[in-house]
Amino acid sequence: MSTTFAHDQQQLAELAESVISQSIREGASDAQVLFFESNTLLIEMRQGRLRTRTRDTQSSMSLTVYRGRHQGTTSSTDFSSARLRETVQAACRIAGYTGEDEFIGLAPESYLCQASRNLDLWHPWDLDETAAQLLAHRIENGIISAGQDVVSDGAWVSTSQSGWYLMNSRGFARGDRQTNHVMSAKALAKKPGCSQLDFWSSHSHLASSMMAPEGIGYTAGSGALAALDSAPLTGSRHCPVLFAPSCALTLLEHLVQATSGAVLYRQNSFLADGLGRDVFSQHISIDEDPFVPQGLASRSFDSDGISGAARRIVDNGRLSGFFLSAYAARRLGMAPTGNGWGPGNLSLCSSLTRDSDGLTAMMKKLHTGLLVTAFSGGGPRLINGDYSRSLRGFWVEGGEILHPVDGVTVAGNLADMFRNIAAVGADRLTQGALSSGSVLIDGLQVAGR
Known part of the structure; x- marks a missing residue:
């Protein structure tokens, strides 16, 4: 999967600085903007058949401006100069109509993060659609290995990368990024007159830290089977x-x-x-x-x-x-x-x-x-x-x-x-x-x- 965003952190910082400056010129006393980008690959299988194959790229910008004790908030998925300018103007107009709230405003500078930490959240997974489908098949094999009365009701494999940049008019400007990987299973256990579903998943920033695909499936399958033949609890x-x-x-x-x-x-x-x-x-x-x-x-x-x-x-x-x-x-x-x-x-x-x-x-x-x-x-x-x-x-x-x-x-x-x-x-x-x-x-x- 590609690890490239449409903008790197420096470019997001420049966009954020431009939006903050425009907000102040439009009459805002303070402003804060968050730029966010993500890439996702999602594969869903059901009983050996591919149901969903999704590659999703998202970009969004959320802006909050303050005019004294009045607030305006807008967002955009278009980072072009013209669209960002329109978004800034809309936020400032909204702030002119909202009610006064004495508690709104940017966070006190003394509480703002002074240095980003290395939290080891960025571990891209070199996973293409074919490899993801093979993992989904392994999840489904784990489900059916739990017993003869259980089948797969879905297996999911997903990998995503996200990056963001937050800036305000008081000097705060920091970004970060992370990867998220998920494998999930839904099992359906059936007997005459009775059926049960169970679900299990594994989630990590590092793909090698996740539970084995067969184990994910087996856990879901075993849970569904164990819930069959329930007896009433009276009174x-x-x-x-x-x-x-x-x-x-x-x-x-x-x-x-x-x-x-x-x-x-x-x-x-x-x-x-x-x-x-x-x-x-x-x-x-x-x-x-x-x-x-x-x-x-x-x-x-x-x-x-x-x-x-x-x-x-x-x-x-x-x-x-x-x-x-x-x-x-x-x-x-x-x-x-x-x-x-x-x-x-x-x-x-x-x-x-x-x-x-x-x-x-x-x-x-x-x-x-x-x-x-x-x-x-x-x-x-x-x-x-x-x-x-x-x-x-x-x-x-x-x-x-x-x-x-x-x-x-x-x-x-x-x-x-x-x-x-x-x-x-x-x-x-x-x-x-x-x-x-x-x-x-x-x-x-x-x-x-």
């Missing part, structure tokens, strides 16, 4: 629930949602007043590190040009940090945290976890209760933490899987769920910005159909 009960790693990550996702941006300054989160309070079990800590080499959410700066920091979000159960852009921080009267593009490499850990605490050991700790392996709907109400989700998984007795279950609903409150985490497994999984092992929660309401 309602209060019991311990074990979230498999892929499901445990949603608990971190809900924490981020409840401690970010508008839900905080509008007081629409059950954790809006949670700083400094014990909100998790005391053995739980959650760390953020946007500077992990090859981390899937690593970056030198965010959408405001602010450098994040390696920090502890939850310290022995106590909430010690929010996820704040420059705007949200002003609304809250707090310092920005460099999270304008979301969290950077967030990891949930327990001081009680041992190296031997894999999923089998965690089921022994569960003893009798529900193992959750996939969600099919629902979610929390962030304003009060009420939680209800439909799911599939397994009923466990005596630490052993008894049978698969489907159409089950689990309900509780996130505040109670966080405080009632009894154990975290060593079976760690990383997807995007989030990392966790399986999570055992003491006591949730579980109901069958």
